Amino acid sequence: MTILDQAPAPYLKPLPEVRPENKPFFDALRAHQLVIPRCDNCGDYNWVPYPACRSCLSENQTWTPVSGEATVYTYTVCHRGPGAFNADVPYVIALGELVEQPRPCLILGNLVGAAPGNVRVGMPVQIAYQDIPGEDITMWRWVAR
Amino acid sequence: MPFPKRQAAIVGVYTTKQGKLPERTSFSLQLEAIKGALDDAGLTTADIDGLLPMSGAAHVPGTTAHQFWAEQLGERPLSLVEIGGASGQLAKAAASIAAGLTDVAVLFFGRAGARTGPGGTKAADKAPRIPDDWSFATAGGYMTAWYAMWAQRYMHEFNVTNADLAEVAVFTRYHATLNPDSVMGSRGEITVDDVLASRYVCEPLHLLDCSIDNDGGYAVVIASADRARDCRKKPVWILGGAEAYYTDFYATINDPWFPNQGKAVRKATDRAFGLAGISRDDIDVAGLYDCFTVTTIRDLEEMGFCKLGEGADYVKEGHLRLGGSMPANTDGGLLSNSHCGDPSGMHTIEVVRQLRGECGQRQVPDAKLGVSLQQGWAVHGLASTLVMAVD
Numbered sequence: 001m002t003i004l005d006q007a008p009a010p011y012l013k014p015l016p017e018v019r020p021e022n023k024p025f026f027d028a029l030r031a032h033q034l035v036i037p038r039c040d041n042c043g044d045y046n047w048v049p050y051p052a053c054r055s056c057l058s059e060n061q062t063w064t065p066v067s068g069e070a071t072v073y074t075y076t077v078c079h080r081g082p083g084a085f086n087a088d089v090p091y092v093i094a095l096g097e098l099v100e101q102p103r104p105c106l107i108l109g110n111l112v113g114a115a116p117g118n119v120r121v122g123m124p125v126q127i128a129y130q131d132i133p134g135e136d137i138t139m140w141r142w143v144a145r
Numbered sequence: 146m147p148f149p150k151r152q153a154a155i156v157g158v159y160t161t162k163q164g165k166l167p168e169r170t171s172f173s174l175q176l177e178a179i180k181g182a183l184d185d186a187g188l189t190t191a192d193i194d195g196l197l198p199m200s201g202a203a204h205v206p207g208t209t210a211h212q213f214w215a216e217q218l219g220e221r222p223l224s225l226v227e228i229g230g231a232s233g234q235l236a237k238a239a240a241s242i243a244a245g246l247t248d249v250a251v252l253f254f255g256r257a258g259a260r261t262g263p264g265g266t267k268a269a270d271k272a273p274r275i276p277d278d279w280s281f282a283t284a285g286g287y288m289t290a291w292y293a294m295w296a297q298r299y300m301h302e303f304n305v306t307n308a309d310l311a312e313v314a315v316f317t318r319y320h321a322t323l324n325p326d327s328v329m330g331s332r333g334e335i336t337v338d339d340v341l342a343s344r345y346v347c348e349p350l351h352l353l354d355c356s357i358d359n360d361g362g363y364a365v366v367i368a369s370a371d372r373a374r375d376c377r378k379k380p381v382w383i384l385g386g387a388e389a390y391y392t393d394f395y396a397t398i399n400d401p402w403f404p405n406q407g408k409a410v411r412k413a414t415d416r417a418f419g420l421a422g423i424s425r426d427d428i429d430v431a432g433l434y435d436c437f438t439v440t441t442i443r444d445l446e447e448m449g450f451c452k453l454g455e456g457a458d459y460v461k462e463g464h465l466r467l468g469g470s471m472p473a474n475t476d477g478g479l480l481s482n483s484h485c486g487d488p489s490g491m492h493t494i495e496v497v498r499q500l501r502g503e504c505g506q507r508q509v510p511d512a513k514l515g516v517s518l519q520q521g522w523a524v525h526g527l528a529s530t531l532v533m534a535v536d
């Protein structure tokens with residue numbers, strides 16, 4: 001498990017609103033764990049979360065811990081950024097495909113700690129956790145594994 | 146029941162000045178566009194009985210766009226014909242007109258003083274909490290970043306290069322130089338090297354791989370066959386059209402991204418051509434959504450003008466350039482003519498002008514059949530296709 005240093009303060013970038021539907025996800029992040037909805041009926045993982053499983057339409061899904069291991073499906077190096085992100089250029093946004101199957105789960109996040117020029121499609125990555133100063137939320141990032 | 150071919154026609158089109166318009170408001174651009182398209186048709190506001198508003202057209206808090214405009218355009222009850230992405234809205238409007246739900250409807254959009262890209266956005270004083278839990282917004286994403294990830298994966302799978310993408314920017318800029326109303330035409334032609342030398346916005350997309358980001362408005366009037374025959378200009382008949390949607394909200398796209406059977410654009414286009422009863426080879430002129438260079442290449446593959454992975458070669462062979470087998474985006478497209486926020490109807494307008502023979506030095510000779518493709522949301526996540534013809 002990789003726990004990153006707390007993000008520099010003040011943190012002025014947008015953060016997700018925590019609501020009853022997504023609270024288990026963010027509670028798990030606080031505890032440095034990645035959970036995603038898994039269907040109790042057919043066993044498929046579902047990302048991004050929907051109210052019912054997209055394979056069998058069962059409404060019975062359980063937030064289930066996953067490895068957080070993934071490979072980079074695609075990425076971009078941003079040289080312009082909105083708002084507070086403009087101070088971070090160049091920064092990397094990546095979609096990591098979790099090793100958990102059969103439904104491929106592509107999770108979007110910032111890939112940190114690697115030189116942007118070294119990022120490649122297919123690169124092995126894992127989820128890392130970063131606490132946000134002054135906020136009761138932990139965010140997920142991708143790091144090389 | 147078959148699609149009601151030639152029972153509705155586009156009878157009026159109008160584009161305001163496109164570009165930086167600091168003295169204008171979104172409302173005034175929309176009103177100018179509505180009046181202009183009606184005048185192009187030889188109609189007045191009293192003739193309108195249906196509305197096809199695009200995004201952002203309500204100007205009184207608490208109302209929706211159609212309620213606002215029904216009041217504004219003369220305190221008369223008007224029908225909301227359809228929402229959607231221009232090409233699909235017009236297809237659905239044609240079906241509504243044939244079914245007697247409305248006779249004359251206007252589609253319109255206008256934007257001033259806002260930007261699609263990140264330019265000029267300031268950091269907040271405190272981290273804002275936003276409802277999109279897993280979207281790109283918390284990771285510094287925006288349109289260009291998303292399309293860049295799409296381009297990156299596409300280039301990886303099909304061995305497409307930055308120079309291949311650049312060819313799209315080159316031919317559309319050439320077209321813009323022949324369109325005196327385009328935003329970029331006066332800057333002259335560009336080369337592949339110019340595109341590659343422009344700065345990266347989001348790798349692998351350079352600045353010149355991206356559409357421009359300007360103010361502007363436009364409108365389209367669609368009418369029943371009976372009304373169309375009495376209008377000022379030659380009717381541009383609706384032969385067929387369709388729309389298709391899937392994901393979603395800039396958070397993810399299910400893998401695989403490039404299936405052989407295609408996604409929303411394929412579904413909409415297959416249905417549109419099926420309803421129209423013509424083949425892709427019959428098309429004389431096309432308007433293909435081109436928010437980024439990669440979009441055009443993927444449009445071609447998804448629409449079935451070439452096979453998966455062959456879009457870049459199709460462009461390099463010159464089919465889309467004026468003089469080619471199917472000139473496309475002859476106004477300069479979103480890359481070099483105008484991207485005014487929601488430019489979904491701009492491609493239809495240029496195809497209408499081509500089919501009427503109004504395009505001057507960029508005119509496609511004897512253009513009789515045209516197609517427009519609109520797309521958006523998480524790349525090709527919503528799509529619509531419209532097939533048009535003149536007698």
